[in-house]
Amino acid sequence: xxxxxxxxxxxxxxxxxxxxxxxxxxxxxxxxxxxxxxxxxxxxxxxxxxxxxxxxxxxxxxxxxxxxxxxxxxxxxxxxxxxxxxxxxxxxxxxxxxxxxxxxxxxxxxxxxxxxxxxxxxxxxxxxxxxxxxxxxxxxxxxxxxxxxxxxxxxxxxxxxxxxxxxxxxxxxxxxxxxxxxxxxxxxxxxxxxxxxxxxxxxxxxxxxxxxxxxxxxxxxxxxxxxxxxxxxxxxxxxxxxxxxxxxxxxxxxxxxxxxxxxxxxxxxxxxxxxxxxxxxxxxxxxxxxxxxxxxxxxxxxxxxxxxxxxxxxxxxxxxxxxxxxxxxxxxxxxxxxxxxxxxxxxx
Numbered sequence: 001x002x003x004x005x006x007x008x009x010x011x012x013x014x015x016x017x018x019x020x021x022x023x024x025x026x027x028x029x030x031x032x033x034x035x036x037x038x039x040x041x042x043x044x045x046x047x048x049x050x051x052x053x054x055x056x057x058x059x060x061x062x063x064x065x066x067x068x069x070x071x072x073x074x075x076x077x078x079x080x081x082x083x084x085x086x087x088x089x090x091x092x093x094x095x096x097x098x099x100x101x102x103x104x105x106x107x108x109x110x111x112x113x114x115x116x117x118x119x120x121x122x123x124x125x126x127x128x129x130x131x132x133x134x135x136x137x138x139x140x141x142x143x144x145x146x147x148x149x150x151x152x153x154x155x156x157x158x159x160x161x162x163x164x165x166x167x168x169x170x171x172x173x174x175x176x177x178x179x180x181x182x183x184x185x186x187x188x189x190x191x192x193x194x195x196x197x198x199x200x201x202x203x204x205x206x207x208x209x210x211x212x213x214x215x216x217x218x219x220x221x222x223x224x225x226x227x228x229x230x231x232x233x234x235x236x237x238x239x240x241x242x243x244x245x246x247x248x249x250x251x252x253x254x255x256x257x258x259x260x261x262x263x264x265x266x267x268x269x270x271x272x273x274x275x276x277x278x279x280x281x282x283x284x285x286x287x288x289x290x291x292x293x294x295x296x297x298x299x300x301x302x303x304x305x306x307x308x309x310x311x312x313x314x315x316x317x318x319x320x321x322x323x324x325x326x327x328x329x330x331x332x333x334x335x336x337x338x339x340x341x342x343x344x345x346x347x348x
Contacts, residue, residue, distance in 0.1 A: 001028055002028075003029075004131045005048070005049065005050045005051045006029055006030070006032065006052050007032060007034070007035065007041065007044060007050035007054075008023070008033070009034070009035040009038070009040075009054060009055045009059075009067070010034075010035075010036070010056040011058075012056075015082075019082070019123065020034060023123065023124060026128075029128070032048040032050055033047070033048040037060055037061040038059060038064065038067030041067055042062075042070060042071075045071075045075060051131050052127050053077055053078070053079045054081075054082055054105065055068060055082065056081075057081055057084070057096065058084070064081060064082075065095060065099065068099050068100065069099055072100040076135045077135065078133050079100070079101045079102060080102060080104060080126050080127060081093055081101050081104040083107065084106075089107075090197055090200075090202075094170055094198070094201060094202055097171050100135060102130040102133045102315075103130055103133075105119065105122065106197070106198070132315060133314050133315050134316075135314075136314060157277060158275055158277065159279065159345055160239075160270065161186050161187070161278075161280075161281065161345070162188075162189045162190075162191075162266055162270055162279070162280050162281070163191070163281040164190075164263030164282050164289065164318065165192055165193075165282070165283035165285050166192070166286055166287065166315070166317075166318060167285050168285065168315060169193070169285060171314075172284050172308070172312075172334045172337075173202075173206060174205075174206060174209060175334050175338070177206050177228055178206070178209045178211075179338035180212050180341065181212075182212055182226060184212055184342075185226075185345060186226075186279070187226075187228075187229065188227070189223075189228075189231075189237065189266060189270075190231065191261045191263045191265075191266050193259055193261070194233040196235075198233050199230050199232050199233040200232070203216040206230075212227065213227045213228065214228045215227065215228070215229060216232050217237050217248045218248065220248065222247050223239070223245065229248060232250065234252070234260055235251070235260065235261055236250065236251050236252070236253055236261050237250055237261055237265075238265060241272070241274065246276070249269075257288075259289050263282070263289045263290035264289055264290060264291070264293035265293070266293065267292075267293025267297045270297055270301070271293070271296045271297045271299075277301070277302045277304075278301055278303045279304050279344045279345065280294060280297060280306070281308075282305070282308065282322045283313070283318070283337070284308055284313040284314045284318070285313075285315055286317045287317050287321075288318060289318055290318050290321070291318075291322060291325060291327075294322055298327060304329050304344045305322065305328050305329045305330070306329065306332065306337060306340045307323050308332070308333070308334050309332055311333055312334040
């Protein structure tokens with residue numbers, strides 16, 4: 001397999017060493033350089049020619065966001081951000097996703113932390129995934145200020161939309177949710193692979209950009225039409241039926257195939273619901289999360305499946321698994337997914 005050359009950028013010498021040691025314990029990865037700030041990083045780019053960069057968010061002289069923006073404009077490369085678990089850190093990380101970063105690694109605590117060893121497997125996994133990712137350098141289109149008015153069939157049909165995504169998901173979700181009409185006749189359930197501390201910021205950010213309401217899901221709340229519920233990071237989100245309504249249930253049970261929240265877990269809970277039609281969407285992400293749940297969902301209740309196309313994915317893993325299994329009713333670019341959701345709901 002091809003060697004992955006990595007440039008580690010962090011203002012902490014300790015963190016540079018910890019990250020470098022972690023990465024080089026994998027036989028495929030070679031750390032070809034380290035930089036103490038953004039300016040140092042840009043000076044070393046041509047010299048070491050990395051395949052992937054890990055980039056600290058907060059650095060003196062030139063911070064991570066400014067450096068990322070320059071890289072995306074001048075010499076696009078896969079960048080994995082390293083972020084602190086703070087509100088400011090979460091906001092900066094999501095801004096980095098918008099600018100074109102492929103993924104991020106959360107620091108378990110402060111800027112210098114021995115706890116970083118606990119996330120070694122995740123660090124290696126994300127750097128390997130970044131090496132295979134398609135870098136998106138085009139700016140996001142501005143949110144649709146007034147999404148087109150849509151005429152939905154009136155009646156007693158009960159409909160729900162479920163979306164699963166991972167690597168590249170925050171950017172993809174912005175494109176999809178911001179273009180949905182406010183009067184959407186269905187609740188939306190979203191699983192985005194993220195650790196605790198980031199999904200509330202993601203939900204707040206998406207809510208400001210969208211006509212529909214976007215919020216982090218809460219235990220035991222009833223689902224409402226025109227509201228998107230994002231699974232809290234580090235927590236499984238499921239749906240239970242009580243009378244005529246659907247309610248969220250959150251739990252901290254063991255990760256499923258390495259994921260919590262898990263798309264499979266959400267889809268499998270929807271498979272137990274009676275009398276509802278499901279529109280299931282699988283977008284960009286590594287791995288196959290969502291496939292097993294999709295199989296169960298489609299065998300249990302009326303389901304229309306939309307998969308993101310390879311052309312628009314950052315990583316064509318999760319949608320690929322659905323498409324290869326013959327479970328996708330529609331395959332389309334991320335820019336068309338909102339329209340596909342609306343069309344599916346129009347048909348009922």
